[in-house]
Amino acid sequence: GAVVSQHPSWVICKSGTSVKIECRSLDFQATTMFWYRQFPKQSLMLMATSNEGSKATYEQGVEKDKFLINHASLTLSTLTVTSAHPEDSSFYICSASMYSNQPQHFGDGTRLSIL
Amino acid sequence: GNSVTQMEGPVTLSEEAFLTINCTYTATGYPSLFWYVQYPGEGLQLLLKATKADDKGSNKGFEATYRKETTSFHLEKGSVQVSDSAVYFCALSGPADSNYQLIWGAGTKLIIKP
Numbered sequence: 001g002a003v004v005s006q007h008p009s010w011v012i013c014k015s016g017t018s019v020k021i022e023c024r025s026l027d028f029q030a031t032t033m034f035w036y037r038q039f040p041k042q043s044l045m046l047m048a049t050s051n052e053g054s055k056a057t058y059e060q061g062v063e064k065d066k067f068l069i070n071h072a073s074l075t076l077s078t079l080t081v082t083s084a085h086p087e088d089s090s091f092y093i094c095s096a097s098m099y100s101n102q103p104q105h106f107g108d109g110t111r112l113s114i115l
Numbered sequence: 116g117n118s119v120t121q122m123e124g125p126v127t128l129s130e131e132a133f134l135t136i137n138c139t140y141t142a143t144g145y146p147s148l149f150w151y152v153q154y155p156g157e158g159l160q161l162l163l164k165a166t167k168a169d170d171k172g173s174n175k176g177f178e179a180t181y182r183k184e185t186t187s188f189h190l191e192k193g194s195v196q197v198s199d200s201a202v203y204f205c206a207l208s209g210p211a212d213s214n215y216q217l218i219w220g221a222g223t224k225l226i227i228k229p
Contacts, residue, residue, distance in 0.1 A: 043219045108158040
C-alpha cells in the first residue's frame with residue numbers, strides 16, 4: 001500500500017520550454033504533498049509543501065513563479081518548471097502523506113535535463 | 116532548529132562485513148526518526164523508523180535504535196550484501212502538529228564490494 005507514482009521518470013527538453021511533472025497517490029488520498037529537488041551527490045532540498053485545495057507553501061529561495069505547483073485533487077499534484085534553463089536540470093522527487101501528521105511516501109523521481 | 120548529522124561517505128565494505136552508519140540529531144521535543152534508502156537512479160524508500168525513545172526500527176536485516184540520551188539513531192546491519200549498495204539518508208520529523216516536514220541528513224553512500 002501507499003504507492004506514489006511520479007511521471008515522467010526522465011525528460012530532456014530545450015531551454016525555454018515548460019515541463020510538467022505529475023505526482024499521483026495510487027491507493028490513498030493525499031492531503032499533503034511535498035516537492036523536493038536533489039542535486040548530484042547531495043541531500044534532498046524541500047522546495048514546497050502543498051495541501052489539497054490550497055496554495056503551496058514555498059521554502060525560502062524557491063521562486064514560486066518559476067516552479068508552479070498545483071494540488072487540485074487528493075490524488076494528484078503537479079510541478080511545472082516554467083521556461084526551464086540548464087540550471088534547472090536536477091532530480092525532482094515528490095512525496096505524499098495521507099494527513100499532515102502521517103509519514104511521507106515517495107515517488108521514484110524525475111530526472112530533468114535542460115539542453 | 117532541528118538538524119540531522121550523518122557520517123560522511125562513501126563507506127566501502129566487503130560483502131558480509133558489519134555495517135554502522137552514524138546519525139545524530141538535534142531537535143526540540145520528541146521527533147520521529149527515519150532511515151531512507153535511495154538506490155541508483157531511483158527515488159527514496161523508507162527503510163525503517165522509530166517514533167519514541169528506545170524504539171528499535173528494523174527491516175531487511177537493518178536496525179536502528181532511537182537513543183534519546185545520546186540523540187542518536189545509528190543504522191546497523193550484521194552482514195551486508197552487494198545489493199545493499201545505495202545512498203542512505205537519516206531524517207527526523209517534528210511533533211504531530213507540524214506539517215510532518217522531514218529534516219534530512221546529507222546522505223551516506225554505501226559501496227559493497229563482492
